[in-house]
Amino acid sequence: MDIEAAGGVVTGGLIAGAIEKPTGKAGEDHTGICADCGAETSGNFCSNCGQPTHVHRTLLHLFEEVLHGVMHFDARIWRTLPLLWLNPGRLTREWVQGRRARYVSPLAMFLFTMFVMFFALSFMPSHPAEAPGPERIASQRQDLVEAEQALAEVKAGFADQTSPVAVAAIGAADETVRRERTRLTEVEREVREGRPDGLVPGSWQANLKDAAESGKKNAGSGHGFAATLLKKLQNPDLALYKLQQTIYKFAFLLVPLSIPFVALLFLWKRGFTLYDHGVFVLYSLTFMAMLLMLMVVAASLNSVLGGLVITLGILGIPVHMFAQLKSAYGLSVFSALWRTVFLVTFCNVVVGLFLTAIVYLGLGH
Incomplete structure (x- = not known):
């Protein structure tokens, strides 16, 4: 078990839980004095400072808070997930328009999904490719x-x-x-x-090390990014570990890299802000991360099943983008279609920029 990945899941869950606004439970009616500011209360939360009026002091509740912060599986998750997969445009549109109490926020969803993804991938078996x-x-x-x-x-x-x-x-x-x-x-x-x-x-480790040593010999005793990269690739397992940790720590870079490209698609249309595009990107990236986890798990269980799931997943990505664009921004079929084509192209550019940044941050110094 990867202890760092497990710690990351807990941290990510707590962060996601911290940025979520608390919601009361139906049927509770707590009246009295707020334990924090002393103001009179008549509901689930103090109207003066916002603290919950019912203060638990049991070890069981402390455990409950940790599990809720990590898993965050309240009723909102079961309303958010089906829409994220089947009607992402409606989910994006409703969040932007202010109907937010019933859904998990896009940032919380993205953070927790990314941490869970890397946690799950850390358990995937590694099969070194060895030629007879x-x-x-x-x-x-x-x-x-x-x-x-x-x-x-x-x-x-x-x-x-x-x-x-x-x-x-x-x-x-x-x-x-x-x-x-x-x-x-x-x-x-x-x-x-x-x-x-x-x-x-x-194995890939042996082939990569041989290629790095060959490249270093051809390059001579040079300096700079290329020389540093070739030197670190001579230890393939350590290089892979550093890349995994760098991706894990800097996955959030996908969001600021993606927003400008989405904004380009609506540069001449009024009524849309960078915030709207940010919500679109966060929910879309969350779906992609979940889809990647599904592909990896299926491929690990069975090669035939994995091939089928990967094929359907790759075909489903532009379909999901099209559905989200059309419904979230209220576009016609043609407008959503050509924007989907450009968005798929932009995704390749963003992935290239992200991987370049990851290689530089992880191995370039």
């Missing part, structure tokens, strides 16, 4: 054969020529053959004896 030894050797031998054929073609093309171009071309092809032959020797030794660094031959 004979297949790796056969593949490397094929690369060597192709390199030798290329060398023979270069020599035939520059037969009886001693020009600098001919010498350089033959030398480059010969160097490629030498490199592939050395690599074949290394692969055969790895399959027979294992890697000196303990990584599984053919």
Whole structure:
């Protein structure tokens, strides 16, 4: 179990619960004096300072408050979730128009969902991809054969020529053959004896480390972002851990990165503010996070089921965007359709910007 992820879930739940306004329970009627400010009260909350009039002093209630802050599963969640999945435009529109008491706020929903997502993903099993030894050797031998054929073609093309171009071309092809032959020797030794660094031959960790070492050799003793990145990629597991932690800590960057692109779609339409776009983005990102969790869980349970869920999920993303745009902003079918096309494109741009920021923040210094 990832203790940091579990702590993050608790923290995220408490944050989400803290920013939610308290709601009273029907049927309660507490009258008397407020324990905090001394004002007379006649309801669930003090009209002067806002404190609940019924003050619990039991250990059981303390436990209840923690669970409520973490899970936040009161009646509003069951009204919010179905709309988020089936009618996101109505949910967005009603929140923007002020009908908020019945729903979980978009920020609270987003924060808690992101924390739960990373908590759930931390339990997913990891299956290192290992190519069978004979297949790796056969593949490397094929690369060597192709390199030798290329060398023979270069020599035939520059037969009886001693020009600098001919010498350089033959030398480059010969160097490629030498490199592939050395690599074949290394692969055969790895399959027979294992890697000196303990990584599984053919796994993504081993391939990434080899690529990083090769890139570092080609780049020389340079400095800057590229050199730092190549150096850290030589420890793939640590690099992956840092990236996961960075994504976990800076997932909120998706919101400010997305809002300007949504605003561009309505630049010439009056009546919509950045707040409206922010609510749209928060609910949309919450849906995407839930969908990602569903895809990962399905893929972990069964490959066929995972493939089906992933396919349907990818197809469902633009459908969800279209439905949310059309209903939330009161658009026609055509207006919502072309905005959906642009929004999908903008999502790719936002993801690219986000991943670039994550790589820089996690591995670039």
